[in-house]
Amino acid sequence: MNSYLDFDGVAKRYGAFQAVSDFTLPIHEGELVALLGPSGCGKTTSLRMLAGFVQVSEGSIRLAGKDITQLPSYRRNVGMVFQGYALFPHLTVEENVAFGLEMRKMKPAEIGPRVQKALARVRLESLAKRLPRELSGGQQQRVALARAMAIDPAVLLLDEPLSALDARLRHEVRAEIRQLQKDSGLTTLMVTHDQDEALSMADRLVIMNQGRIEQIGTPDEVYERPINRFVAEFMGKSNFLDGKMGGEGRFDSKLGQVFAGHAADAGRTGAPALMSFRPERVQLRRVDTPVADGCNGVQGRIVRITYLGPLIEYRIALKDDTEITALLPNTGELGYVGGDASSDESVYTAPGSPVSVQWQARDSRLLPA
Template structure:
């Protein structure tokens, strides 16, 4: 039985449908990420579960209890906001204790819970500091400690890392994931960052225009997106328009015959493949039988190289086709291969790495 359950949940603002027929079951101890572009309805969905936004239709249950019309303070939900929302005039300990005080918890128990919560986030020695004396990452951990001190049934994270710089985001997301796993706390997170969602969540819910596009594990959504929107949003992809030409066969709109594994939707009109799965070889190194069943090959001209540290981004304009991207490891001996901007080259990818999209 689902621990959190959304059934036909909708939110309308006049004629605007912010969330439409949202159905989702979350298991106890699971961490789910709502992912999508700005305006897709993910934050509205989170705030409906928190009780801050009333639903227009449908029901929400937590551990079998209908909370659709229950006031926020009776849902026992902990929430971490995008901007921390710490009280600047209170110490770290007072900030963490605030929710407990509002619940009328005895002073001795509050002291104990605050101590445990701060130790969980490795801030036990910072209890008497003011928020302004903390780094952004430390402030976010205080907000997390405050949310967890009330022993919530559910933890909600609203863009929890967006205010941090890139290095801190990487560190704090690992800490949040480790803490969530160790406590077994059922967690729903909102983010627009694919890396955050992929690295932290057990399952992802990709949303667009108030609707769910696809639900699945990080690997499923990345390797087998159900449509072009999901493929494009979950990292970078190359797209070739065309049509199905038979079993395991795809014909591009310019007549190139390519292969793929598995089944494809009858309405498939695009083949996608990831830049990091794309190989670049000199055109004269391609064998006459390169168009095999296992490897797809297209000829083109190198447009540009971009040095990105660990990888080199190469843009190639396919003959009579679009520009595609290949991400090459920094160990690639491009100069030794005689490839440079303007060179003729062949782009290759395995048939198992091709996805057919509607």
């Protein structure tokens, strides 16, 4: 499948500072791709280079087969939803949505139907005469989205589109945006630092760090198979054990134990490496429980327990003082894992309690140190 939008070796420099380096990314028509990374990693700069607000220092950008690298922003047919929505406070909802069409010198007879169609898409027809201050945060966000979509853009850009909303509303609106994007088939590039937002909305994730792309993949690929420590730490929580590659998916840990895992280009046999595994994949067993088939296991003691509502977080210290985390469902039997005190499977979980920590070998990722 040919790509619809192409970043080819794009870079941006501000004097001696390299904001973005060798940014190469093909995007297919109808895809929603999320740029994800910490503040200052270059994701917003990359978005703004596509919009034409920031000049490219190196490389090229092609959209629908056309090189747009040097085109002014108003000739790129790009719709953008800004972090703060950027609505005009003195204009009504319908006047805000009509603004981009008026700037394109569209005939008044054509503007009205386009505005009504855009407002219908976001279910705001009944609020057309209201001013932005008379709307909720979620409604303002939908007005900004309608304004961006009214111009029938070739690509839609979303710059932290949900950051101004509270947690409950953010969850609702991200589902609305995703459904709207799917229904319209609009190619979309989104910038966010929120992992949940990216995982739930995007077809593919682009993880960035210090101006460079670290990994590109579907949400499950990036989460389940990170290629390095940065990605594993940034996408959710991860546990790490130090050691070296033992060959054939074997990991020789500094704990003196040999574990099995899946290698992610962790290097040759004997090379320093890390074993990474997710806290929600950890199981706690009684300290005298044998390690189950297909699992890796270590012994440790619980040093901290944190109540998180639906989950309980356990911090476990190993014999070399490495600490790992286990995230287990809250079953209502606080103080025990695997049942109540009378159960043969129960594990007493007060701080200081010894435990056997086990996790599946298939959930173990071997990474370069």
